[in-house]
Amino acid sequence: MAETQYSFSILITTKNRLTDLAFTLNKIKYFLTEDSVECVVFDDGSTDGTYEYVKENFPKVKLHRNAISKGYIFCRNKMLNETKTDYAISLDDDAHFVTEKPLETIQKYFEENANCGLVALRIFWGLEEPVTVLTRENPNQVQGFVGCAHVWRMKAWRDIPHYPEWFVFYGEESFASYQLFKKNWEVHYLPEVLVNHRVNVKSRRNNSDYGIRLRRSLRSGWYLYFLFYPIILIPKKMGYSIWIQLKLKVFKGDFIALKAIILAIFDLVWAIPKIIRDSNRLSSQEYEAYHKIPNTKIYWQPEN
Template identity: 60%
Template sequence: MKPTFSILITTKNRKDDLAFTLVKIQHLLIREAVECIICDDGSTDDTVLFLQSNYPEIQLIQNKKSEGLIYSRNRLMSLTKAEFAISIDDDLHFVTENPLAIIQKAFDANPQIGLLSFRIFWDLEAPESTDCNEVSYRMKSFAGGANVWRMAAWREVPNYPAWFMFYGEEDFASYHLFKSKWEIHYLPEVLVNHRVNIKARKKDTDYSLRLQRSLRSGWYLYFLFYPIPVIPRKLFYTLWIQLKTKVLKGDLKALKAVLLAMLDVLLAIPKIIKNSNRLSMKQYKEYQKLEETKLYWKPEDK
């Protein structure tokens, strides 16, 4: 029987996080209409053994060496046979008890929706209150690890850009969806808990690398999709913000990230030229009118 939903997870060296997530979504995995595929991106812990021993029903694929999050997500999307593909991070789980029925209803209600992005609570613990008065609406982009694709839409746009490595694939896809007349909607009825301490991330050893990749992906996107007259102003603004808020306050890690991101853009010029799919000025203005992407939710937002 062809599944209606695929739950797709990429993981690397986070067995405990993944184990917690799988326990939380077990009630979904046992449904006939659901398949689950996990891509292990070259883990060096015992993630693979854990999955093989405890979840033989899950389809497991492996990258012999780490290829990156975006490459792995492309592999997963290419394997699903379902009508809808749900991507979640290995440290994220559903708080909403029956998200599948809500997702199905939302897609059925609007055939132009190509992708739905969930309401995300970022914290190590689940929120005390899950009440929310928000309603669904169309927006520019989506959360990479908390979304569901209509696979008919996925097949009409290019794969995620694996050369981005990390960050930016969501906006890359969003521009292509926009040009193909597909819509992205925020779905607040489906609440997920991303078990991450945002404030502590700046102290992580990979802070500079994350910032570098975030900056360069934003700059890649400018050159790939923005009308040429818009690019200089956008570049200058983002560079000035980094200098003003980080570098000039003594954040040397941020300075390193900015310089390396600039170098990355120069090295990526051949790929940018090959993959460019620029919006017209009219399309750009229409896209800018869409609501900003909703990535963070707090109970007091209601």
């Protein structure tokens, strides 16, 4: 029997978040009845019964598993590198489509925009879906995309280096955005397709992993400076980044942030050999052109 030819792959990485994953899979299960869509779940070393649950309740889902966690970026790279469809939707285990029949809209947009290598979707961050889903925004080119919900034209993915696993978490999307720009691929924001990312952003400050998240966020931003920015700009960018963290957090008594800053600096020094190996620096002209592109659309809020 010939292998099924899919047009779309929905790729989900998860670890010990069975409740979130189950909610998401139930929200998107109608895709699994379509011959043109495959869904792949990568269980990165869960110990909460994720693998068994998916295998029993969603037999059409293609399931991968790491017995021992190898990291979020490892899983994303493996799934994308093994994808044979034209388009791959990267979806977090705590995100789902609000827009009905989004795939037709996405495919049509790619077909009408040959230079678009990646589509960034409109994302509402909140535990519940927004009361209104209407927007007056129009599609446009943007600098980058958010990891929780975006769509790759697989031809573009295969044209750039894969995500840097040494980033661990945070920053890999910006890494890919710079690489796409260097290869003359564009990232486009498509507000017609809305995704609900079921996260309470305000509560993250009080989470036990606040310091770890801040450390990883800071160092990934600094990695990107050294990988892609013209060298003459790096000292000013670094100095400003550290000053803002001190001004807005440390000087107001946030000593968890101070620890995160110090550790992120050590991480940056430790990563110098990898930075030298993987750098793909923008020229001054490329830097100026890139920063004339509208900023990444991260959060969407209803207008009313």
